[in-house]
Amino acid sequence: MNRRFALFIVLAMILGVAVGWACNQYLDPVQAKSAAGGFALVTKLFLNLIKMIIAPLVLTTLIAGVAHMEDAAAVGRIGVKTMAWFITASVVSLTIGLVVVQWLHPGVGLVLQGEPGGVAPAASAGAFTIEAFLTHLIPVSVFDALAKNEILQIVVFALFIGTAVASLDNKAPAVLELVEQGASIMLKVTGFIMKLAPLAIFSALASTIATQGLGILLTYAKFVGGFYLSLGILWTLLFLAALAFIGARATGLFAAIRTPALLAFSTASSEAAYPRLLDVLPKVGISRKVVSFVLPLGYSFNLDGSMMYCTFATLFITQAHGVHLTLQQKIAMLLLLMVTSKGMAGVPRASLVVIMATLTYFGLPETWIALVLGVDHLLDMGRSATNVVGNSVAAAVVAKWEGELTEPEPEAAA
Secondary structure, eight states, rough: OOHHHHHHHHHHHHHHHHHHHHHHHSSSSSHHHHHHHHHHHHHHHHHHHHHHHHHHHHHHHHHHHEEEEEEHHHHHHHHHHHHHHHHHHHHHHHHHHHHHHHOOTTTTTOOOOOOOOOOOOOOOGOOOOOHHHHHSSSSSHHHHHHHHOOEEEEEEHHHHHHHHHHHHHOOHHHHHHHHHHHHHHHHHHHHHTTHHHHHHHHHHHHHHHHHHTHHHHHHHHHHHHHHHHHHHHHHHHHHHHHHHHHTHHHHHHHHHHHHHHHHHHHTTGGGGGGHHHHHHHHHBBBBBHHHHHHHHHHHHHHOHHHHHHHHHHHHHHHHHHOOOOOHHHHHHHHHHHHHHHHTTOOOOOOOOHHHHHHHTTTTGGGGHHHHHHHHHHHHHHHEEEEEHHHHHHHHHHHHHHHOBOOOOOOHHHO
């Protein structure tokens, strides 16, 4: 099913480029703009569907995830070390994406036709101070935050509720079951909406190329190439980190996870590789106890590739629209993404949800995300494989710290 869906995505991209080019070449500017408006309407409806699920999706998945964190508290030492590694990896991933996109400037120089007046709006968080950031964290009313899709405030509320549930002796089973069922329902709704992704991708590409011409494909090439360069840097750092902690066995680890990583890449789903990782990692000498503990947490809190994409794509979008973010705003964006990227495991195209929330936070139009929608699947493949590699290295390092790293099985060593 995943491969069939990937085929639909590829066909949608090809058709979108072809139809957009035909409109650009054979229609006069007014007709081309009208056709692009029709395609853009489909994209807008798709984005509205995503906006519709943001608040309940974040609320339910994060409460459920935090409420189950008593496992980390019970294991204690392993939980602290695991979360310390996850936080460090998150900071590194987000920073690499920020630095590389600032270095390459893939969106700079793109003159978007049809931008009103050609004047870039200012990011409303520009006057942003630490005081303003901290004040914005706490919702005056959670219902107001839910109504306005104030993602950061929803996250703070969810953290409080999840922590309270986890700290109760009986874990409030009725509430926890309600939240888990709500999360399951929202994930199912998200799955339904994401089945429309090929149509949205076709419309986004057709609309963009009808007004911008094929020249924008060069910008997309720079964007995709720059992101994969960032992933290459991250993979190198992950390998060096594994080498530093587990020595020469890092080579065997990367060889063993080659198949799960390729599976994640080909299906654009890191979750597809999860069962395979549970089977492979113990064979290379990582304690099954550590694997069973670190991987579930990692799939919620250590999505290195997805976090990097959030910074890279957000800054690409602002560059393409001529919006300048100050250093304070970029630091605030990293802090925001550190929090909002957590607890989104299993959510298809979760990065789009996070990026839209980030644009909203800075007072920028959510519809700008349509600029990256057309090539998102190509990037999702790389970030899914990176999530697999990041969590595998995390499991190996934690096992080493705990003295739970044994000799690999003969088959794995071979």
